[in-house]
Amino acid sequence: MLEAGIIRGEGKGKVVIRVRSAQPYTAEITSEQLRVLAEVARKYGSRVVHTTPRQAIEIPDVEEDLVEEAIGELEKAGFKVGASGKLTRHVFACSRWCLYNSTPVAEMVEKINQKYGDVEMPAKLTISFSGCDFSCARSRTSDIGVIAKTRIKVEPDKCIKCGLCVNDPLGCQVDALTVSKEKPVEWNSDKCVGCGFCSNICPVGSITAQEKGFDIYIGGGGGMFPREAKLLKEFVSEESVLKEVDRIVEKYRALAKPGERLFSVVERVGIEEFD
Ligand code: SF4
Ligand code: SF4
Ligand code: SF4
Numbered sequence: 286m287l288e289a290g291i292i293r294g295e296g297k298g299k300v301v302i303r304v305r306s307a308q309p310y311t312a313e314i315t316s317e318q319l320r321v322l323a324e325v326a327r328k329y330g331s332r333v334v335h336t337t338p339r340q341a342i343e344i345p346d347v348e349e350d351l352v353e354e355a356i357g358e359l360e361k362a363g364f365k366v367g368a369s370g371k372l373t374r375h376v377f378a379c380s381r382w383c384l385y386n387s388t389p390v391a392e393m394v395e396k397i398n399q400k401y402g403d404v405e406m407p408a409k410l411t412i413s414f415s416g417c418d419f420s421c422a423r424s425r426t427s428d429i430g431v432i433a434k435t436r437i438k439v440e441p442d443k444c445i446k447c448g449l450c451v452n453d454p455l456g457c458q459v460d461a462l463t464v465s466k467e468k469p470v471e472w473n474s475d476k477c478v479g480c481g482f483c484s485n486i487c488p489v490g491s492i493t494a495q496e497k498g499f500d501i502y503i504g505g506g507g508g509m510f511p512r513e514a515k516l517l518k519e520f521v522s523e524e525s526v527l528k529e530v531d532r533i534v535e536k537y538r539a540l541a542k543p544g545e546r547l548f549s550v551v552e553r554v555g556i557e558e559f560d
Pocket of ligand 1: 383419
């Protein structure tokens with residue numbers, strides 16, 4: 286029987302090794318680690334690697350007899366073999382350097398990976414953190430999805446009518462702001478999704494971030510029958526997010542039947558059970 290992270294490959298006696306970086310335990314891979322990946326793919330595989338949708342790295346076409354040797358080299362470079370079967374998939378964050386980012390999430394994700402990285406669950410479990418509503422980490426189609434939010438304050442009397450918050454590609458994406466040569470900024474709070482882009486870009490502090498928080502979604506999934514996650518908690522503080530993720534994971538472990546995904550548990554018992 287193949288171990289976690291060692292997947293049957295194409296051809297007799299060939300396997301795919303699936304790894305992710307455990308040092309750092311984020312979606313980031315250092316240039317030194319990239320060199321090791323390249324060398325292992327050259328020495329043991331067929332000179333290619335592949336990134337899975339959840340940011341694990343696969344090295345295909347490795348002879349089964351040489352797997353232990355290849356893994357030894359990968360582990361020395363800070364990689365961890367896993368991310369398959371019933372193990373948690375790579376908990377991932379969107380990039381730290383994205384200019385839309387008003388709340389970096391990589392550090393929180395590293396902490397969650399330290400705790401849940403490759404831990405066995407009732408079934409595959411996906412956790413994703415996104416720095417804004419674009420949800421590049423697919424927080425709304427993960428078992429547990431977190432999206433950073435910003436509550437803004439708008440002070441039209443400070444506005445110099447530069448138009449950046451409306452017209453710049455890094456400005457408001459949902460027409461929640463209007464500004465003209467004659468009139469300073471106006472904010473439609475009903476349209477606002479709390480992304481915080483405008484507070485990042487306003488050069489004079491007419492729009493500022495007042496408070497940061499995180500919306501937590503559960504029960505999303507991809508695959509053959511995609512499901513959109515449901516909103517469980519709104520605007521949870523940074524201090525409470527990790528505790529909330531812990532609580533949801535423990536609840537899932539307690540309620541799930543063997544092999545049951547979180548979305549199926551939510552559909553069976555209702556989202557209220559996770560509140
Ligand atoms: S979710 Fe937002 S902050 Fe994160 S990478 Fe996408 S656009 Fe940037
Ligand atoms: S915080 Fe609201 S007003 Fe500001 S850019 Fe985002 S959606 Fe627009
Ligand atoms: S970016 Fe600031 S100063 Fe410029 S139009 Fe918007 S609110 Fe006014």
